[in-house]
Amino acid sequence: TQLLEQSPQFLSIQEGENLTVYCNSSSVFSSLQWYRQEPGEGPVLLVTVVTGGEVKKLKRLTFQFGDARKDSSLHITAAQTGDTGLYLCGPGGFKTIFGAGTRLFVKA
Amino acid sequence: NAGVTQTPKFQVLKTGQSMTLQCAQDMNHNSMYWYRQDPGMGLRLIYYSASEGTTDKGEVPNGYNVSRLNKREFSLRLESAAPSQTSVYFCASSDFLGRLYEQYFGPGTRLTVT
Numbered sequence: 001t002q003l004l005e006q007s008p009q010f011l012s013i014q015e016g017e018n019l020t021v022y023c024n025s026s027s028v029f030s031s032l033q034w035y036r037q038e039p040g041e042g043p044v045l046l047v048t049v050v051t052g053g054e055v056k057k058l059k060r061l062t063f064q065f066g067d068a069r070k071d072s073s074l075h076i077t078a079a080q081t082g083d084t085g086l087y088l089c090g091p092g093g094f095k096t097i098f099g100a101g102t103r104l105f106v107k108a
Numbered sequence: 109n110a111g112v113t114q115t116p117k118f119q120v121l122k123t124g125q126s127m128t129l130q131c132a133q134d135m136n137h138n139s140m141y142w143y144r145q146d147p148g149m150g151l152r153l154i155y156y157s158a159s160e161g162t163t164d165k166g167e168v169p170n171g172y173n174v175s176r177l178n179k180r181e182f183s184l185r186l187e188s189a190a191p192s193q194t195s196v197y198f199c200a201s202s203d204f205l206g207r208l209y210e211q212y213f214g215p216g217t218r219l220t221v222t
Contacts (some may be wrong), residue, residue, distance in 0.1 A: 006150075009148070030208075031208045033208075033210070035211075040215075040216075041215055041216070042198050042200070042213030042214050042215050042216055043151070043198075043211075044213070045210050045211065045212075048208060048210065050208065088150060088151065092209060092210070093208065094139065094158070094204075094209050095141075095153065095166070096153075096209070096211065097153065097167070098150045098151040099150055100149060100150035101150050
């Protein structure tokens with residue numbers, strides 16, 4: 001069973017601050033996906049990274065896949081209240097097993 | 109194009125009652141999934157259906173059954189509800205995109221078993 005550990009579990013910051021959350025595993029993945037889940041909604045796919053060392057940017061969000069393809073990070077620049085939610089990572093294969101997530105709260 | 113729809117949105121059951129959670133997708137996806145989400149546990153896979161006519165157990169199948177009625181619909185049944193099944197249930201669908209799958213989730217069903 002592939003285990004994904006996400007850290008931190010919970011993060012509360014002020015609007016405008018920067019933050020990084022992490023997704024780590026002892027397994028090598030062919031790809032890794034990040035989802036965001038807003039309160040009362042289902043998760044929504046943000047990005048898929050497939051190459052070791054790959055960096056993808058989505059406006060203020062920067063995603064990086066580790067060189068060894070065992071870990072990934074999500075960096076948010078100048079956080080906004082709309083970034084509040086649960087951030088989940090999981091391998092992009094069939095029958096995905098997700099990490100427990102990082103719950104982010106951005107205060108105005 | 110509604111994506112993935114789930115009914116009901118909320119449900120309260122007494123211990124021992126049964127119910128079926130309904131899920132439908134209009135994206136012509138082959139694969140469908142049922143997850144449960146509990147505080148601090150993330151999403152755990154209950155059952156999945158790789159394609160119409162097939163179903164398989166996920167991480168936490170005990171106490172549940174599923175039916176892939178057709179390509180669009182995948183239902184989850186609780187035969188005898190228990191308080192431990194209090195959770196938020198999400199249905200998802202996906203299809204293979206050359207190298208990987210991208211999952212699309214429904215809005216969830218919030219179930220309380222008393």
